[in-house]
Amino acid sequence: MTFFDAMQRLSRSSTSPLLIGGLELSRPERVEPFFQQSTDAVFFFNHLGEIIYFNEQLPRMLGYSKETLYNHFAVFNPPEQHASVTAFFERALAGETVHYTAQGLHADQHRLTLKITNMPIEQDGHVVGVYGIARDITREKQLEDDVVHIRSQLELTEQIPELVVFHYDPTSRTIEYSPSLIKYLGIESNPVQPFTNEQLHQRIHPRDFDPLRFQMIRLLDGEIDTFEQEVSVLNADYEYQLLRLKALRRDGPTGLISLILYDLSEVSEARRELAREREQTREIYEALEAAISQIDLSTGHLLFHSKGFFQIFEELPHDLILSRDWLFERLDPRDVPAMKQFIRRLTSGKPSTIQYRLLFPDGRMKWIEDQQIPVFQLDGSIAYTNSIMHDITLQKEYEERLQQLAMYDSITGLPNRLSLTDTIRNWMQANTPFSILSISFNRISDINNAFGHASGDQWIQATSALLNRSRPDEVFFGHLGGDEYAMLVPSSLKDDITSYAETLLSLSVEPILIDPYALFTRVSIGISRFPDDSNDPIELMKHSYTALRRSRRENQSAVHHYASNLDIDYYRRYRLEQDLHYAIERKQLFLEYQPKVDSWTGKIIGLEALIRWQHPEWGRIPPNDFIPLAEESALHIAIGDWVVETACQAMLDWSSAGADLVPVSVNVSPKRFLIPGFEHQIEQILAAYHLPAELLELEITEAALIMDDPNISRTLEHVSRLGVRIALDDFGKGYSSMVYLQRYPIDVVKIDRQFATHIAEDTKAQAIIKSILYMAKEFNLAVIAEGIETIQQLETFRALECPNIQGYLFSRPVSAAVMESFLIREVLYPIEACSLASDNIPSFTVQGKIKMLQHQNQTFDFSFSEIQAHRTSTRHLYFTTDTPLPLQTATFEVRLSEGLQLVSCTLTVTAFENGQYAGRYTTTQEAELVLRFFQTLRYNG
Numbered sequence: 001m002t003f004f005d006a007m008q009r010l011s012r013s014s015t016s017p018l019l020i021g022g023l024e025l026s027r028p029e030r031v032e033p034f035f036q037q038s039t040d041a042v043f044f045f046n047h048l049g050e051i052i053y054f055n056e057q058l059p060r061m062l063g064y065s066k067e068t069l070y071n072h073f074a075v076f077n078p079p080e081q082h083a084s085v086t087a088f089f090e091r092a093l094a095g096e097t098v099h100y101t102a103q104g105l106h107a108d109q110h111r112l113t114l115k116i117t118n119m120p121i122e123q124d125g126h127v128v129g130v131y132g133i134a135r136d137i138t139r140e141k142q143l144e145d146d147v148v149h150i151r152s153q154l155e156l157t158e159q160i161p162e163l164v165v166f167h168y169d170p171t172s173r174t175i176e177y178s179p180s181l182i183k184y185l186g187i188e189s190n191p192v193q194p195f196t197n198e199q200l201h202q203r204i205h206p207r208d209f210d211p212l213r214f215q216m217i218r219l220l221d222g223e224i225d226t227f228e229q230e231v232s233v234l235n236a237d238y239e240y241q242l243l244r245l246k247a248l249r250r251d252g253p254t255g256l257i258s259l260i261l262y263d264l265s266e267v268s269e270a271r272r273e274l275a276r277e278r279e280q281t282r283e284i285y286e287a288l289e290a291a292i293s294q295i296d297l298s299t300g301h302l303l304f305h306s307k308g309f310f311q312i313f314e315e316l317p318h319d320l321i322l323s324r325d326w327l328f329e330r331l332d333p334r335d336v337p338a339m340k341q342f343i344r345r346l347t348s349g350k351p352s353t354i355q356y357r358l359l360f361p362d363g364r365m366k367w368i369e370d371q372q373i374p375v376f377q378l379d380g381s382i383a384y385t386n387s388i389m390h391d392i393t394l395q396k397e398y399e400e401r402l403q404q405l406a407m408y409d410s411i412t413g414l415p416n417r418l419s420l421t422d423t424i425r426n427w428m429q430a431n432t433p434f435s436i437l438s439i440s441f442n443r444i445s446d447i448n449n450a451f452g453h454a455s456g457d458q459w460i461q462a463t464s465a466l467l468n469r470s471r472p473d474e475v476f477f478g479h480l481g482g483d484e485y486a487m488l489v490p491s492s493l494k495d496d497i498t499s500y501a502e503t504l505l506s507l508s509v510e511p512i513l514i515d516p517y518a519l520f521t522r523v524s525i526g527i528s529r530f531p532d533d534s535n536d537p538i539e540l541m542k543h544s545y546t547a548l549r550r551s552r553r554e555n556q557s558a559v560h561h562y563a564s565n566l567d568i569d570y571y572r573r574y575r576l577e578q579d580l581h582y583a584i585e586r587k588q589l590f591l592e593y594q595p596k597v598d599s600w601t602g603k604i605i606g607l608e609a610l611i612r613w614q615h616p617e618w619g620r621i622p623p624n625d626f627i628p629l630a631e632e633s634a635l636h637i638a639i640g641d642w643v644v645e646t647a648c649q650a651m652l653d654w655s656s657a658g659a660d661l662v663p664v665s666v667n668v669s670p671k672r673f674l675i676p677g678f679e680h681q682i683e684q685i686l687a688a689y690h691l692p693a694e695l696l697e698l699e700i701t702e703a704a705l706i707m708d709d710p711n712i713s714r715t716l717e718h719v720s721r722l723g724v725r726i727a728l729d730d731f732g733k734g735y736s737s738m739v740y741l742q743r744y745p746i747d748v749v750k751i752d753r754q755f756a757t758h759i760a761e762d763t764k765a766q767a768i769i770k771s772i773l774y775m776a777k778e779f780n781l782a783v784i785a786e787g788i789e790t791i792q793q794l795e796t797f798r799a800l801e802c803p804n805i806q807g808y809l810f811s812r813p814v815s816a817a818v819m820e821s822f823l824i825r826e827v828l829y830p831i832e833a834c835s836l837a838s839d840n841i842p843s844f845t846v847q848g849k850i851k852m853l854q855h856q857n858q859t860f861d862f863s864f865s866e867i868q869a870h871r872t873s874t875r876h877l878y879f880t881t882d883t884p885l886p887l888q889t890a891t892f893e894v895r896l897s898e899g900l901q902l903v904s905c906t907l908t909v910t911a912f913e914n915g916q917y918a919g920r921y922t923t924t925q926e927a928e929l930v931l932r933f934f935q936t937l938r939y940n941g
Contacts, residue, residue, distance in 0.1 A: 003032040006053035010129045019122045020131045023402050045130040063107030092118035092130045113141040164261040173197045186236025205232035291389040332357035367396040412464040415478040424537040433491040436544040438526040441483040458514045501525045501559040508557040524551035525559040577629045592813035596806045602827045606663045609647040610813050617886040636669040648689040650816045659823035665697035679718035693723030701729050720745035753787025759796045848896040855890040872930050877919045885909050903933040
């Protein structure tokens, strides 16, 4: 299984990154080489304990084929260790990093001693797997055991000169060969047929056998730990020789029994044997990279030490006394408390491991891992500790590199989301008021798709540099991902936060150079504040991002502050995104049509088809709310094709009713032109409905042309050759250029509605309109002015000789049935547009708050949004709010207050009429409380 596949199996979300000890795995191609290049075995478990990924070191270490390793970890552990290894794994699943030593089974069934680290793999605060590192310390462990064994023999030989040393295994009832025993008895070593207890008995004189047997039984039964006795033994010359025998046991009731036979006549040979064994011990010490030592805890005296001890400390303590002063002088002050606790654990008799830093006069630092195990005397006191120390400086440097990757973005070098969260937490703990600005440049997906990810990386580096140059020193700047960034702005900044955010919006007018292109963008900003909006770092970031999503829904650069109603608003957006997939088949979408008329005669010269969505819960959904949702997925393709087909069907119906047809324009998403085959789809629809191509008009915005994609130019040329007209919408807004009119087959320009608002008194706007009309005449283009609502605006456009208009002055968007009557009538007359403000706004209002508790059996904990309550009955409360609410399917909590009076209730919103919501009370008791509350207010008023 590849690294990417393993990440996919572990991941619960397509957007949130996986974390190992803070290391973010959002870019597998950059992280995987660190695992593959590790000299240790690296592997990932899923939550069941099954291995799903490993580097090349694991099969080398265990000897299994790669296919066999995709298995549960229990397959590779001895049965007696299953419980302990499982306990460590479960601790890692609970979120803890654990270090332990365990045995592993090699493919040939010999055992390996492994030093293992397990770390949790997390996503969105949940542990989804376990990361493991294993190091083979089998040889090191064996050398350590050999050292202990030889030390045991050396202790015996130092007590008793001129000896024969051997061991008796009570389990197998066999004698372990030793050079001295072989020589004394004159026998040959035979590993296949070990020297048995019975064979030794035959060498002992009969008179000494029963006393010796009696003492051995006592030793085996645990009554005594040692004894001495004189025995006569047949030597190599088959002559009885009187010897002194000493037997003792050191390793519990089932351990080996050490036996020593000595004779003063053999002093010289025993000394030579002792010298050889000491030389063996020295060679083992020098072969080890680790530092092995024995330390008397009561005095600090080094009983012995290997060469590695000097390599670590680079000097020896005076008189070999490892005092606290000597050690703490070389210890990093940050590790002193941990070292004191480590010493306390050892003196209490508990084995322990510590990692600490040693400082040297030349400025160098070493990381040391020290594992010490107390050895007890027969009376239970601590005789000494066995210590094994490793220089782990390289390992720590590797961990620091991982930490660097975990805290900083590799493309920009900026602090990443994890570092941002830590900084937010620190600022909160310091009680520093600040704001979070989430900033997006909104183009990374388009750039990656159009130019490739290398250009996308250039875009990220350029936008991050642009923001970095624009920020004061006291502002903390980090990277969220893609072309999204975050700034932590302290309240002490000289500019208020809104003004500062607006200066960042001006970055949208600066071209950003991505070889060989100069690209413009739309900047979106969301703001949340501490402590006003939250005291939790994660939630405060979430609130800032919620406000950013609202800004992204604007068609231009925008900044939004977080408000509690955005929680419900975002939930509504999420529900709409889900339901939009079924809106066509559930017949919730429909078209309305707004006429385009001749400026002087009112004759209808064309129509614009406008899509609408009537949602069963959320009511009429504005196109600005659901069209961006469609464009974020592939839904815009199906919806766009549905609009064209529905408009064509309406033209057939109007024609059948006797109306003369005029061109109908439909709005086309810029992304639709990037999908091959759109021109053929138009051609097929026109053929299916038997309509002339000149009756269909496609309205496009500059956003489609700014992309400068070859597919767009090719598609426009094709549909233009069919006879379909192309209209450029919102002309005069943004970065309009005559270059587009020259490069693309544009037939119609629609003057943006912003010019109509103040056209009568704005001479500059009039001059721009004159220029557009002159240019259109020279290019032989049709012109339509949008947004005409008053007679004065109409008269001004007539004076400027604008031939066609569209706006509420002649008609709002109407249904297909109403439009049929308009087409039959052919001419519309201007009607002065009414003010958009409602004439029946209630004069009596009570301020209150509302939050959604449940929706479709799902419980929520949203913040409160503002409402104004206007009247109540025994069943319903009538109120207004800027927050869209679902009908019939949700339960809300409402709190109303006036002065010191407060009343609360729960209700279900059942209707939205005349700009007010009607909420039905859950109980009659709550209705009576609110009714009395209103009566009290009216009486006091």
